[in-house]
Structure formats: structure tokens, C-alpha cells
Amino acid sequence: xxxxxxxxxxxxxxxxxxxxxxxxxxxxxxxxxxxxxxxxxxxxxxxxxxxxxxxxxxxxxxxxxxxxxxxxxxxxxxxxxxxxxxxxxxxxxxxxxxxxxxxxxxxxxxxxxxxxxxxxxxxxxxxxxxxxxxxxxxxxxxxxxxxxxxxxxxxxxxxxxxxxxxxxxxxxxxxxxxxxxxxxxxxxxxxxxxxxxxxxxxxxxxxxxxxxxxxxxxxxxxxxxxxxxxxxxxxxxxxxxxxxxxxxxxxx
Amino acid sequence: xxxxxxxxxxxxxxxxxxxxxxxxxxxxxxxxxxxxxxxxxxxxxxxxxxxxxxxxxxxxxxxxxxxxxxxxxxxxxxxxxxxxxxxxxxxxxxxxxxxxxxxxxxxxxxxxxxxxxxxxxxxxxxxxxxxxxxxxxxxxxxxxxxxxxxxxxxxxxxxxxxxxxxxxxxxxxxxxxxxxxxxxxxxxxxxxxxxxxxxxxxxxxxxxxxxxxxxxxxxxxxxxxxxxxxxxxxxxxxxxxxxxxxxxxxxxxxxxxxxxxxxxxxxxxxxxxxxxxxxxxxxxxxxxxxxxxxxxxxxxxxxxxxxxxxxxxxxxxxxxxxxxxxxxxxxxxxxxxxxxxxxxxxxxxxxxxxxxxxxxxxxxxxxxxxxxxxxxxxxxxxxxxxxxxxxxxxxxxxxxxxxxxxxxxxxxxxxxxxxxxxxxxxxxxxxxxxxxxxxxxxxxxxxxxxxxxxxxxxxxxxxxxxxxxxxxxxxxxxxxxxxxxxxxxxxxxxxxxxxxxxxxxxxxxxxxxxxxxxxxxxxxxxxxxxxxxxxxxxxxxxxxxxxxxxxxxxxxxxxxxxxxxxxxxxxxxxxxxxxxxxxxxxxxxxxxxxxxxxxxxxxxxxxxxx
Ligand SMILES: Cc1cc2nc3c(=O)[nH]c(=O)nc-3n(C[C@H](O)[C@H](O)[C@H](O)COP(=O)(O)O)c2cc1C
Ligand code: SF4
Ligand code: SF4
Ligand code: FES
Numbered sequence: 001x002x003x004x005x006x007x008x009x010x011x012x013x014x015x016x017x018x019x020x021x022x023x024x025x026x027x028x029x030x031x032x033x034x035x036x037x038x039x040x041x042x043x044x045x046x047x048x049x050x051x052x053x054x055x056x057x058x059x060x061x062x063x064x065x066x067x068x069x070x071x072x073x074x075x076x077x078x079x080x081x082x083x084x085x086x087x088x089x090x091x092x093x094x095x096x097x098x099x100x101x102x103x104x105x106x107x108x109x110x111x112x113x114x115x116x117x118x119x120x121x122x123x124x125x126x127x128x129x130x131x132x133x134x135x136x137x138x139x140x141x142x143x144x145x146x147x148x149x150x151x152x153x154x155x156x157x158x159x160x161x162x163x164x165x166x167x168x169x170x171x172x173x174x175x176x177x178x179x180x181x182x183x184x185x186x187x188x189x190x191x192x193x194x195x196x197x198x199x200x201x202x203x204x205x206x207x208x209x210x211x212x213x214x215x216x217x218x219x220x221x222x223x224x225x226x227x228x229x230x231x232x233x234x235x236x237x238x239x240x241x242x243x244x245x246x247x248x249x250x251x252x
Numbered sequence: 253x254x255x256x257x258x259x260x261x262x263x264x265x266x267x268x269x270x271x272x273x274x275x276x277x278x279x280x281x282x283x284x285x286x287x288x289x290x291x292x293x294x295x296x297x298x299x300x301x302x303x304x305x306x307x308x309x310x311x312x313x314x315x316x317x318x319x320x321x322x323x324x325x326x327x328x329x330x331x332x333x334x335x336x337x338x339x340x341x342x343x344x345x346x347x348x349x350x351x352x353x354x355x356x357x358x359x360x361x362x363x364x365x366x367x368x369x370x371x372x373x374x375x376x377x378x379x380x381x382x383x384x385x386x387x388x389x390x391x392x393x394x395x396x397x398x399x400x401x402x403x404x405x406x407x408x409x410x411x412x413x414x415x416x417x418x419x420x421x422x423x424x425x426x427x428x429x430x431x432x433x434x435x436x437x438x439x440x441x442x443x444x445x446x447x448x449x450x451x452x453x454x455x456x457x458x459x460x461x462x463x464x465x466x467x468x469x470x471x472x473x474x475x476x477x478x479x480x481x482x483x484x485x486x487x488x489x490x491x492x493x494x495x496x497x498x499x500x501x502x503x504x505x506x507x508x509x510x511x512x513x514x515x516x517x518x519x520x521x522x523x524x525x526x527x528x529x530x531x532x533x534x535x536x537x538x539x540x541x542x543x544x545x546x547x548x549x550x551x552x553x554x555x556x557x558x559x560x561x562x563x564x565x566x567x568x569x570x571x572x573x574x575x576x577x578x579x580x581x582x583x584x585x586x587x588x589x590x591x592x593x594x595x596x597x598x599x600x601x602x603x604x605x606x607x608x609x610x611x612x613x614x615x616x617x618x619x620x621x622x623x624x625x626x627x628x629x630x631x632x633x634x635x636x637x638x639x640x641x642x643x644x645x646x647x648x649x650x651x652x653x654x655x656x657x658x659x660x661x662x663x664x665x666x667x668x669x670x671x672x673x674x675x676x677x678x679x680x681x682x683x684x685x686x687x688x689x690x691x692x693x694x695x696x697x698x699x700x701x702x703x704x705x706x707x708x709x710x711x712x713x714x715x716x717x718x719x720x721x722x723x724x725x726x727x728x729x730x731x732x733x734x735x736x737x738x739x740x741x742x743x744x745x746x747x748x749x750x751x752x753x754x755x756x757x758x759x760x761x762x763x764x765x766x767x768x769x770x771x772x773x774x775x776x777x778x779x780x781x782x783x784x785x786x787x788x789x790x791x792x793x794x795x796x797x798x799x800x801x802x803x804x805x806x807x808x809x810x811x812x813x814x815x816x817x818x819x820x821x822x823x824x825x826x827x828x829x830x831x832x833x834x835x836x837x838x839x840x841x842x843x844x845x846x847x848x849x850x851x852x853x854x855x856x857x858x859x860x861x862x
Pocket of ligand 1 (some may be wrong): 472479499631
């Protein structure tokens with residue numbers, strides 16, 4: 001495919017809510033939209049990482065059929081519905097599902113204001129959980145000197161798993177279990193983060209979109225009110241990824 | 253050489269070494285290694301996982317992730333005897349719950365727990381594929397016991413207390429009947445081994461493929477994709493190697509046709525796979541056999557061995573230079589989602605059975621990246637017949653868009669449960685009459701992922717253009733509660749969700765909680781509306797077909813059997829799922845109070861508003 005196209009030169013375009021978005025062959029809809037600063041909600045996707053397709057926040061309609069923007073390949077002339085009331089309502093319900101599945105007590109969370117889940121929920125005007133909460137009893141792993149792992153807030157986006165493998169070359173994390181019991185596990189003889197190869201400088205330690213993996217002893221370094229999503233909307237171009245080491249590149 | 257943590261006893265370390273050696277320490281054979289080790293050790297201790305991880309150069313967390321994915325693997329000690337009652341709705345209708353309770357009582361063990369002496373654990377599992385002869389039981393993930401009754405249950409308890417190995421239990425308990433009630437071309441007389449293949453070789457690969465295309469054969473695994481087209485796409489996909497996979501995962505509750513084909517017509521299944529290999533140029537094939545059918549393994553291996561001797565497998569098949577193909581059997585370990593073709597491939601590669609992102613499709617990028625065709629057991633049988641008798645012969649049966657004949661596994665409220673083969677286009681009413689169903693309220697076509705039909709619809713026809721099916725037909729008479737049917741299916745999907753994507757992982761659990769709330773008499777109209785919203789959401793947003801189909805029975809039963817739901821609503825408005833008074837039970841026990849003031853009335857209790 002790339003033999004015939006100069007990959008820095010957009011080949012052609014597709015329509016996103018009626019506006020033309022240029023893409024390069026091999027792009028997914030989300031990659032192409034993100035490049036030009038068009039917001040498609042996402043939690044498990046990050047520029048430069050392989051797509052996962054697990055959170056389903058990026059659910060869109062492509063030519064009238066449901067798809068995930070992070071895995072759907074862009075092609076010329078596609079009609080993509082993204083910010084329609086129906087799609088937004090769906091996403092709100094997915095966010096509510098994530099909130100009731102775990103324990104997200106935002107006011108007491110250090111990630112508050114910097115949390116992609118929280119910011120996405122407020123962007124979708126999610127005012128309450130709607131479903132009855134599960135209140136699971138999940139452990140907190142505080143064994144690592146520099147990083148805290150709180151399973152109560154993990155949304156199983158797999159970003160730390162992929163970052164540790166692809167960017168850090170360490171394989172510190174994996175997903176275990178199944179169904180509602182699925183959970184993150186740590187690669188170490190004891191299963192504890194403190195016995196793993198994770199360093200606080202690793203991509204995997206920084207990429208978590210929620211407050212599940214947090215650097216220790218940096219509490220409230222940036223005061224509430226001045227944090228990323230206090231100052232920018234999650235829908236602003238590249239807000240989320242701007243500070244992470246993610247550089248736009250073709251993951252395939 | 254591998255190192256084991258010092259805590260593992262030498263005998264365990266040696267067992268791991270032997271298993272590794274048997275599989276050439278190939279990392280993607282992990283699921284098979286785990287299975288064999290568990291059969292030997294009873295469960296999978298952490299040390300064992302660490303030793304495997306080390307030898308396979310995979311991380312321990314990765315291996316742990318795989319081991320904890322499959323329902324039949326145990327990372328905690330379990331009973332020496334592990335008894336799993338099949339818990340499909342048809343097993344329930346045959347009284348499995350009372351039998352399970354009776355057995356637990358006899359053995360002094362609680363359901364789901366291992367007895368204090370480590371002797372036995374008793375719990376449930378999804379449908380074991382014996383719906384025509386249930387209630388059924390699986391022992392140690394190996395032996396089956398069919399047609400359970402009180403006498404059998406009592407005798408089982410006695411044998412366990414006497415520590416008689418399950419292999420020595422009465423042979424008649426383990427008999428699995430084929431129950432072929434209405435044979436057709438597929439279930440009837442078999443072909444002589446090699447005859448379809450001889451005809452394929454005579455035609456050459458290109459014309460073999462054309463014959464399958466001309467037959468109009470559509471896949472029998474549910475989706476109904478054109479088999480000829482799938483093979484052509486696979487053949488044309490670039491790759492050094494091409495792979496043929498037979499999907500014998502048969503996990504859809506109420507389906508048991510593939511079990512019978514593998515029992516009676518294994519030669520034909522393997523022959524169909526070999527025909528496919530010839531058509532697409534594959535050298536390697538896999539039969540992915542669900543763990544519940546473990547008891548078929550030895551007989552299937554024997555058929556493979558015989559076919560190798562007959563030069564129907566191996567190098568230069570039928571003397572044709574360069575026609576090399578062999579088949580390996582992979583056993584599953586209790587995960588319905590592994591029937592989804594890309595999850596199946598992940599499992600073949602020794603991974604968690606999480607469905608892959610598509611595209612690329614398996615025909616382009618399947619097992620270890622090779623173009624792979626995955627087809628159902630029945631599809632391969634049909635392909636063999638088509639090669640022997642011609643595509644036109646097959647196309648002459650059935651309807652315009654659904655050619656040929658189809659096997660149905662019929663169970664539930666009928667006098668003659670078993671297998672029925674009909675040409676496509678047969679009305680449901682005729683099938684009900686043939687199986688001896690009377691006073692029928694509803695049928696579930698295609699298993700829980702399929703369609704619920706009410707009596708008004710029995711004139712409809714089974715075909716991709718009307719009511720499609722993966723092969724199950726469960727019959728419910730008027731004494732059955734369709735709400736309980738939907739609730740059983742909801743529990744099935746929640747139990748079988750892989751947990752990868754948000755809408756399925758959380759959605760199936762929400763559905764279960766909501767239905768349990770209705771069952772407990774705490775539901776309101778709002779709960780029913782929320783269920784309908786969940787159906788729409790999950791249908792549109794899940795990663796794979798499991799989550800998308802999980803609400804089908806719910807949607808159909810709410811639409812067609814609404815009174816079954818209405819009966820359970822206590823209010824039109826919201827009713828909380830928890831019981832305030834029940835929450836105080838612990839406090840009452842601690843304070844020793846039983847007086848009325850220690851109780852809290854519910855808000856809808858008249859006593860609350862004096
Ligand atoms: C959750 C799920 C479970 C499935 N289980 C099976 C199964 O047990 N057997 C099967 O043949 N196909 C099953 N399928 C369909 C397969 O993905 C695939 O379409 C089929 O094996 C293709 O074979 P065919 O073309 O011969 O129909 C399942 C699909 C899904 C989504
Ligand atoms: S810890 Fe964070 S990054 Fe890792 S899976 Fe959980 S939510 Fe995602
Ligand atoms: S729909 Fe369910 S089974 Fe399918 S990928 Fe999602 S979580 Fe897994
Ligand atoms: S961003 Fe696409 S599924 Fe998560």
C-alpha cells in the first residue's frame with residue numbers, strides 16, 4: 001500500500017460528523033482524527049501505542065454501522081458519526097459502567113483533575129452513576145518505593161501492559177482472570193509491585209489514564225484548580241497526550 | 253535447563269520437566285501444558301506457573317494470566333474429586349439443582365467449596381453438551397455421567413467416600429447415547445474413508461474449491477459465511493503456510509450435534525479438513541476440541557492414527573506428491589468465548605482467549621500469523637459429502653439462500669430429544685411435531701445467542717433468510733417460566749464473558765444483578781427499561797459477538813413474554829436492590845436483640861408511614 005503513497009502526504013479524506021478529515025493509508029479513524037485535533041473520546045488508546053479496543057469509549061458509526069474508532073481503518077469517503085446525541089448517550093452509559101465497576105471516590109483521589117476518566121465523564125455531563133454500584137473489595141499494592149498501585153481505580157485499559165512491553169521492554173504487567181473478575185497482575189515472584197522491575201521513570205508507570213498507578217510522594221504537587229483538566233477541556237486538541245512521552249507514530 | 257523455586261517438591265518439578273519435554277518447550281503450547289499438568293497434579297500451584305514461565309521465556313504474570321482465564325484451570329487447591337453439574341436451563345428443567353443439593357448433603361460439602369479434608373468439591377459449569385441425556389455431570393474435567401437421578405447421586409457419594417477412582421465408576425453411567433432421531437445425508441450413512449479425498453485429488457485444488465462454491469455451502473457455526481469464499485480468501489492470502497482449523501468448541505448451550513459427528517463420523521470431519529487443506533494448500537491442521545469433550549480424545553486420536561496408516565494424512569496423501577497434511581488435536585479448558593474464531597486462535601497460541609481486533613481476519617492473519625480458515629465440525633462433514641456427491645447435489649436441497657441440510661440438537665420439553673437433520677426451510681412446527689413436543693410455549697433457536705420464538709411464530713422456517721441457527725432447538729412448554737429461562741442465559745453470558753471490553757464485562761454483570769433483583773421481588777418498571785437500554789448499548793458497542801448477543805434472550809422474552817416480567821414488579825418506580833432491614837442482621841446478632849425495635853421497616857412497608 002505504502003509503495004504508492006508518500007506517507008507524509010495525506011492520500012485522501014473521510015467525513016467525520018460532516019467535516020473532511022485527511023488520513024494516511026493504514027491510519028485508524030481515531031489516529032487520523034487525533035492528528036488534526038478532532039476529539040473522539042478514548043481511554044484505552046494512546047498515540048504511539050498499539051490499539052486495544054477494550055474501553056469502547058471511541059464507539060462510532062461508520063457508514064451507519066457500529067465500530068470502534070481506535071481499531072476501524074480509515075478509508076476514502078467513509079461517513080463517520082461521532083458527536084451525535086446517540087453516540088454521546090452511549091458513551092455516558094459506558095462511563096457510568098466504569099464508575100460503578102470500580103471504586104472512584106474522585107474528591108479523595110490524587111489524580112483528580114489530571115484523570116482522563118474523570119475529565120471524560122464530566123465532558124459527557126455524567127452527573128451520577130445511574131447504575132447501582134458494585135463496591136468491589138480490591139487490594140491496594142503499596143509495596144513499591146515510588147509507585148502506588150490501587151486496583152480500585154483500574155479500568156483494565158491495558159496501557160501499562162502495552163507500555164511496559166513495547167516501550168520499557170520489561171513486561172511488568174498482565175491481565176488475569178476473566179469476566180467481572182478480570183484484573184491486573186504484576187510480574188514478580190511475589191506478585192507485588194515492589195518486587196518487580198518497574199521504575200518510576202518507566203512509561204508504564206506514567207501512562208495510566210486514571211489514578212490506579214500513581215507516583216508516590218508527589219501528592220498535590222500541582223494544586224487542585226490548576227491541573228490539566230481544570231485548565232483545558234478533554235476535547236481540546238491533544239490535551240491528554242501532550243505531556244506523556246507519546247509521540248505520534250504509526251503503531252503498525 | 254529450567255530452574256524451579258526451591259519450594260516445589262522434586263516430584264512436581266519433574267512433572268513440569270516431563271511436560272515441557274513432551275511439548276518441546278514451545279511457548280504457544282502453554283494451554284496444553286497447563287491442562288496436562290493439572291490432570292497430573294490436581295491444580296496449578298504458583299511454583300509450577302513460575303517454572304513454566306521461566307522455561308518458556310514468558311513472564312510469570314503472563315502465564316498466570318493464561319492459567320486464570322480458563323474455567324477448568326485451578327490456581328488454588330481443589331477437591332480430589334471435582335464434580336461439575338451442567339447448568340443449562342434444560343439441565344435445570346430435569347432437576348439438576350435438587351440433585352446437586354442432595355449430593356452436597358450426602359457428602360457434607362457446600363456447593364462451590366472444597367471439603368475440609370480436600371476430598372471433593374461440587375459446583376456447576378456451563379452446558380456440557382449432553383442436553384439430550386441430562387442432567388449431566390463432569391468429573392475431574394474428564395469423565396461424564398449422564399442421566400443423573402437420585403439413585404446415581406447417592407451411589408456417587410458412596411463411591412467418593414470409598415475413594416473409588418472415577419475411572420472405575422460404572423461404565424453405563426458414562427455411556428453417551430447418540431440419539432439420532434432423524435438422519436439425513438450428514439447423519440446417515442457415512443462415506444468410505446478417502447472417497448471424498450480421492451474425488452478432490454482427481455479434480456485438483458482449483459476445481460475442488462469451485463465444487464464447494466457451487467454447492468452454496470454456508471458455515472454451520474452460526475454466522476453462515478460462504479465456505480467456498482472463505483477458503484478462496486484464505487488460499488489467496490499471502491503466507492508461507494496455510495492452516496486449517498476445525499472448531500469443535502461447541503459451547504453454545506443446547507448444542508450437541510458436533511459431539512455426535514465427532515463420535516460417529518470423525519473420519520468425515522478429518523476428511524473434510526483434508527479436502528480444505530488440498531483446496532487452500534495447507535500443511536497443518538488443528539481440531540480445537542472443547543474441554544468438556546475430553547472423553548472423546550482417545551477415540552479421535554485413534555482415527556487420526558488409522559488415517560495416517562491409510563495414507564489419508566501425512567506426506568504424499570493418496571500418493572499425490574507434495575500433498576502433505578496432518579492434524580493435531582488441541583483441547584480447550586472451559587471457555588465458551590474460545591469458540592469465537594480469533595479467540596480460538598489465541599488459545600491455540602497459548603494465550604488468554606480474548607477475541608482479536610479485526611481486520612485483519614484469520615483468513616489473512618490467523619494462527620501464528622499464517623492465513624487460517626476456521627470452520628465448524630458440521631461444515632467439514634458437509635464439504636466431504638459435497639466432494640463425494642457434487643456441489644449441485646447439495647445445492648438442490650434447502651432454500652435459495654440456504655442450501656443443503658442442517659443438523660439440529662433438540663432438547664427440553666419433548667418426548668424424543670436428540671438429533672434431527674432437515675433441509676433448510678423446514679418450519680419449526682414440523683420439528684416440534686417430530687420430536688414429540690406438546691403444549692409448547694416457546695422455543696429457543698440457536699442457543700442463548702439465538703432467537704426466542706413464541707407459539708405464534710412456529711410457522712417460521714429455519715434458514716439464514718428467516719430464523720438462522722447454530723444448531724440448537726430448546727423446547728419450553730407452558731409450565732415453564734420464560735423469565736427464569738432468560739435469567740439462566742444471563743448468568744451464562746456473565747460467567748463466560750472474557751472481561752476484555754467494558755460493555756460486556758460490566759454489562760453482563762449488570763444484567764445479572766438486575767434480573768436477580770427482579771427474581772427476588774424487588775424490581776420495578778425502571779429495571780425493565782434499564783435492561784432494554786443495556787441490550788441496545790451492548791449490541792452496538794461490544795468488541796465481539798458474545799457481548800453483542802448476550803441480551804438477545806432478554807430482548808425477545810421481554811417483547812414476547814412480558815407478563816413473566818410484569819408479575820415480578822413490585823412498583824412502577826424505583827425499588828432499591830438492598831434490604832435495609834437485612835443489612836442490620838449482623839448488628840442484631842452482635843447485640844443479641846430480636847425485639848421489633850431492632851428491625852427497620854422498608855420504605856414501602858405500610859408500617860413506615862403510620
Ligand atoms: C462467542 C462466540 C462463540 C462461538 N462458538 C462457536 C462454536 O462453538 N463453534 C463454532 O463452530 N463456531 C462458533 N462461533 C463462530 C465462529 O467464530 C466462526 O464463525 C465459525 O467457527 C466459523 O465456522 P463456519 O464458517 O463453518 O460457520 C462462535 C462465535 C462467537 C462470537
Ligand atoms: S493500571 Fe492504569 S494503565 Fe494499567 S490497566 Fe489499570 S487503568 Fe490501565
Ligand atoms: S464482548 Fe465480551 S467476550 Fe467479547 S471481547 Fe468484549 S468482553 Fe470479551
Ligand atoms: S479507545 Fe477505542 S476502545 Fe478504548
